[in-house]
Amino acid sequence: SSLGTSTEEVLKKVPVSSICLLKVLLSCFSFHHFLSSPPFVFLLPQFGRTEVIDNTLNPDFVRKYILDYFFEEKQNLLVSTFGQIEFLLSSYCFLSLLHRGIQGKKCGTIVLSAEELSNCRDSATMQFCANKLDKKDFFGKSDPFMVFYRSNEDGTFTICHKTEVVKNTLNPVWQPFTIPVRALCNGDFDRTIKVEVYDWDRDGSHDFIGDFTTSYRELARGQSQFNVYEVINTKKKMKKKKYVNSGTVTLLSFSVESEFTFLDYIKGGTQINFTVAIDFTASNGNPSQSTSLHYMNPYQLNAYAMALKAVGEIIQDYDSDKMFPALGFGAKLPPDGRVSHEFPLNGNLENPYCNGIEGILEAYHQSLKTVQLYGPTNFAPVVNHVARYSAAVQDGSQYFVLLIITDGVISDMAQTKEAIVNGAKLPMSIIIVGVGQAEFDAMVELDGDDIRISSRGKLAERDIVQVTSCAGTLKYF
Template sequence: VAQGVQDRSGHGGQGVPGKRCGTILLLAEELSNCRDIVTMQLCANKLDKKDFFGKSDPFLVFYRSNEDGTFTICHKTEVVKNTLNPVWQPFTIPVRALCNGDYDRTVKIDVYDWDRDGSHDFIGEFATSYRELSRAQSQFTVYEVLNPRKKCKKKKYVNSGTVTLLSFSVESEFTFVDYIRGGTQLNFTVAIDFTASNGLPSQPTSLHYASPYQLSAYALALKAVGEIIQDYDSDKLFPAYGFGAKVPPDGKISHQFPLNNNVENPSCAGIEGVLESYLQSLRTVQLYGPTNFAPIINQVAGIAAQVTDGSQYHVLLIITDGVISDMLQTKEAIVTASSLPMSIIIVGVGPAEFEAMEELDGDEVRLSSRGRYAERDIVQFVPFRDYVDDSGNQVLSMARLAKDVLAEIPEQLLSYMKTRDIKPRRADPE
């Protein structure tokens, strides 16, 4: 029991000195392992008229029964205005929320008439269970809505209307771990920005400058994210590229040169291997420009398009200092890639303003190109500067960076699998 509810002055914990402000009772119940999700739709007929002017404005309130016999609200439908025969929109609810996986546990449903002042009028109630509801997959189920007070008062009382379950369907919600256990392989590709705006690697002001005492901003970001990533990549081989540099021997500008200088096999062994090749490349290429993202995105998308059955998923990690030169082509490339088993993580290093990156990260507004919208949000952008704390405690900051960088990958992988109706394969018993 938590005592001392926060008072209006904002003094949490103590409430008003010397005055008991009430108690909060916390009831807990262990969650079942049930991952099913239910979608259902209900309608009602001939509900009691509660409003003086016009008909009722009905809505439903669903209650889960708890282990101690009490009830907890687990869902409210929308209000359907001015009708005694409402049809509510279909809604989705986890089976855990409805009955905690216990199919015979009571589910109580109240029918109310909505009032603007919040004093909603009780029309009636009925009880059911998950098991009973699920029978609606093969037949309509009709429930009588009863008002106990009316029933006691009126001898001829029949009911206050009926509620009909129109549809009921169940699907399992799989997790990221289910797919990994089922054999989905994560493939990580690294792309590093070698444009001149990063500054000469030999100068301490450069984002690529590695002092004897500290890794460069690029190396730090790569190490922080990569060390988490490599736990999910079974072969620990990472194709690694640079972009925006003049490459020997002929000094041609390249936007996808292998860091290990091996066009046939650009994979590096582990994040240590990527770091090694990155430092080697810094000594041999000339930082140049422009900052083009589209070539490397299209290259990884081409590989991702070869296997779309859910057994392979690709993640491209781009580390850059900022302004994109080929924004239109990059948008087009991302919109195309959004229908493939692929995600893109962009880590922004340095002090630049990263508005363009925020636009590519479609959290607020879904990315579009030439009137075509991305099928899924596949880009996660993270500014590196937010994670280097003033005290120099890099271990803590890097752990937070890695967590935020990878936060959207599971959801993005699941959204791909769901849109393609790909279910995880069963893991072999060990």
């Protein structure tokens, strides 16, 4: 039954990152004087077009677009006017640079302005009580509960919250509840919120007591005379001339808290530092043979290169200099055959940085020609490598992301758990991507989604690890 839908159940259907909304506006200047028609702009995919503005080569369009922004995805937008310009949405959310011109070829300039709708990441906490509700049970009082509905653009209503049932009373006091503002009104403070009051029945045939309407703006006034609502049963009102109401509902308290989003940190100047670590153990197979996961097919990327591009091309847009440390582990290094689990792919111990994702791929290809695949599969050294850097910068100005790409079962589980637990209090996260057909179930233990990992009796302060397969990674990017 839809009446059994709680706020949590509703929100489970909505991707977490879709809570982040951008408002996008467009303007243009210095369009060619020979344009024969008034300018307008298309914004694709599926967002429509601007209005037409007559007699100007410098239109400033009023129509705005509300876009879901998924920081973990590559979102291409196409702006089309008298030519076509492609750009990445993420490039407009980089280090506070949310206003940028896109220079066309001798056709003028399209200016895109984007800002996050901050009220859509707010959460509201409120509490209600009711007085003198209609008595619906023959042998006792009512068992009232309330159902909240958000109004939609087409005039329909969508359930967004249901309170608990308060048994055997006509004057219930419900528990406080918290709901995201977006779920309540989609960020429109004046949008109608409908509240229905029911008497709970065991068989599910709940009796309708009445309803009332309000808005987020009204609720935000808090406890006052404006937030005492008459509960009206329209059918009952039509039948009885002396009908007044079916009781009243009063707002007891209302408060709002803002939840910080990824964009808050980016706009605040937080620098994302991306490090990649690649598995060079012998279980990958001889790189010179086509069956190897490291085989360099001139016509197709191998699994390691695909995983690197899938993740790296997203993250690199949030790194201003796009210089990334690239490490390898599990190989014998020249000239003495020493086994290393923390060697730079470019061979430079003092400066392991590579220029962009293409630079990492080039260094990776060169390493395959010089090192000998060996083992075992140890993660702890590369985790500790990134942890050392993140420990040195804990003022919020930098965040570190380590991508580990591997084909096999981890050999140093205990040491890696300890490194992760220690790193959980630092500004860092770890993405582990499994490639090939090996068994990766053991690595899922490092992902603290369900059970927080621990080491030496100490729990990780937070979950900083995401484990996925190469197929799963490519599905999202």
